[in-house]
Amino acid sequence: xxxxxxxxxxxxxxxxxxxxxxxxxxxxxxxxxxxxxxxxxxxxxxxxxxxxxxxxxxxxxxxxxxxxxxxxxxxxxxxxxxxxxxxxxxxxxxxxxxxxxxxxxxxxxxxxxxxxxxxxxxxxxxxxxxxxxxxxxxxxxxxxxxxxxxxxxxxxxxxxxxxxxxxxxxxxxxxxxxxxxxxxxxxxxxxxxxxxxxxxxxxxxxxxxxxxxxxxxxxxxxxxxxxxxxxxxxxxxxxxxxxxxxxxxxxxxxxxxxxxxxxxxxxxxxxxxxxxxxxxxx
Amino acid sequence: xxxxxxxxxxxxxxxxxxxxxxxxxxxxxxxxxxxxxxxxxxxxxxxxxxxxxxxxxxxxxxxxxxxxxxxxxxxxxxxxxxxxxxxxxxxxxxxxxxxxxxxxxxxxxxxxxxxxxxxxxxxxxxxxxxxxxxxxxxxxxxxxxxxxxxxxxxxxxxxxxxxxxxxxxxxxxxxxxxxxxxxxxxxxxxxxxxxxxxxxxxxxxxxxxxxxxxxxxxxxxxxxxxxx
Numbered sequence: 401x402x403x404x405x406x407x408x409x410x411x412x413x414x415x416x417x418x419x420x421x422x423x424x425x426x427x428x429x430x431x432x433x434x435x436x437x438x439x440x441x442x443x444x445x446x447x448x449x450x451x452x453x454x455x456x457x458x459x460x461x462x463x464x465x466x467x468x469x470x471x472x473x474x475x476x477x478x479x480x481x482x483x484x485x486x487x488x489x490x491x492x493x494x495x496x497x498x499x500x501x502x503x504x505x506x507x508x509x510x511x512x513x514x515x516x517x518x519x520x521x522x523x524x525x526x527x528x529x530x531x532x533x534x535x536x537x538x539x540x541x542x543x544x545x546x547x548x549x550x551x552x553x554x555x556x557x558x559x560x561x562x563x564x565x566x567x568x569x570x571x572x573x574x575x576x577x578x579x580x581x582x583x584x585x586x587x588x589x590x591x592x593x594x595x596x597x598x599x600x601x602x603x604x605x606x607x608x609x610x611x612x613x614x615x616x617x618x619x620x621x622x623x624x625x626x627x628x629x630x631x632x633x634x635x636x637x638x639x640x641x642x643x644x645x646x647x648x649x650x651x652x653x654x655x656x657x658x659x660x661x662x663x664x665x666x667x668x669x670x671x672x673x674x675x676x677x678x679x680x681x682x
Numbered sequence: 683x684x685x686x687x688x689x690x691x692x693x694x695x696x697x698x699x700x701x702x703x704x705x706x707x708x709x710x711x712x713x714x715x716x717x718x719x720x721x722x723x724x725x726x727x728x729x730x731x732x733x734x735x736x737x738x739x740x741x742x743x744x745x746x747x748x749x750x751x752x753x754x755x756x757x758x759x760x761x762x763x764x765x766x767x768x769x770x771x772x773x774x775x776x777x778x779x780x781x782x783x784x785x786x787x788x789x790x791x792x793x794x795x796x797x798x799x800x801x802x803x804x805x806x807x808x809x810x811x812x813x814x815x816x817x818x819x820x821x822x823x824x825x826x827x828x829x830x831x832x833x834x835x836x837x838x839x840x841x842x843x844x845x846x847x848x849x850x851x852x853x854x855x856x857x858x859x860x861x862x863x864x865x866x867x868x869x870x871x872x873x874x875x876x877x878x879x880x881x882x883x884x885x886x887x888x889x890x891x892x893x894x895x896x897x898x899x900x901x902x903x904x905x906x907x908x909x910x
Binding site: 466467480 | 862866880
């Protein structure tokens, strides 16, 4: 009885150690590898899964990414935990570079933000300007869902509220800070039949999941206001702050993203027949 | 509600068709949980045994501290470990951030109090006559300890199962330290968080069922061990 138990335990230990040792080996392999921090919007829409294999094919550089809010992505860059950033918060990006953390900022593409809400539009925002729409939502005390996670989208939303000239809503009962990603926030908006601001890419994705624009209970109500532009840029890290970050590989990545091939691929990336991003690298 | 049924069907499909991304997450979960469980057992068993077996001043407060550590929030451990292994942290040179090794460090901290507290409790609950009997039979010190360990083997097994369950299902450490990187540090739980964030609830349910299936398999093999 005793030996059988020991043998079983040994076999189990061996079975578990095999995947373990292979895990360690994988981590130690030296290769050209780039670590990127990016925002949930590029990852959730599937753009990176579509684009990055092409990058790896063209450059022989392996790229891995972690997708978080822009706030955390920039923080990871400051602390040199990644090599390159793909983010969309121009003001914060400039501060990042001025602070000595970032070196080059390269504009790659944009999509735009839209304000969405229930088809019935209880606050009457349809076709209004952003400023008017937000004032109407405030007056009607209609539910407004905010990302509330310091992401690029959240930062953008806060600047929109600032444009109305009144204090930023915070504890108001109709202002709900989800603290989650964009699609989760849109789903929460649908649950509460409220309003929210989202990038168009994620909204298209949401409609696709609902089985098309007609089936989705939330509709685009405010769009095409100049203030709603959402610019994505690649940021390299300043080698002075992060000597170990792979600056040379980050530059190759930045050039590739701004290059003709990637720009064409971005233009051709579609969901439900609708383009998600507009390339605009100079 | 309908996404639960859709998730159930999808879970079968994922497992049967051997979906690459799912298997990658399954393997990452098994690797990292097993590693964490073994490390926490290596550290927690001896300490738990000492705590349960010997009486010494300060034992009660130590047990209280240990029991409190059972309530360590995973995101908090994740942040602490991140602070240490971030490239500017004191252990930055080990390049553990965004690796399974980094997650294992955090999960070991998570499971260590579980193993220690459960082991100590089992050893304490041992028949007090046992020690006396062994002494009266003229057993040596080493003999007494090995016999006691053998007596509490099921309790230790239970500690292992509890530790495994705790590390396999946590999401805070894996997300913060691992970064949820596809093909590398994406575990089942971070994948569930991602799918939920994307609004793909059925995918999340499917992955949750996959996780439960693994837990079931682990417990099944352990109960087999117990029968032996």
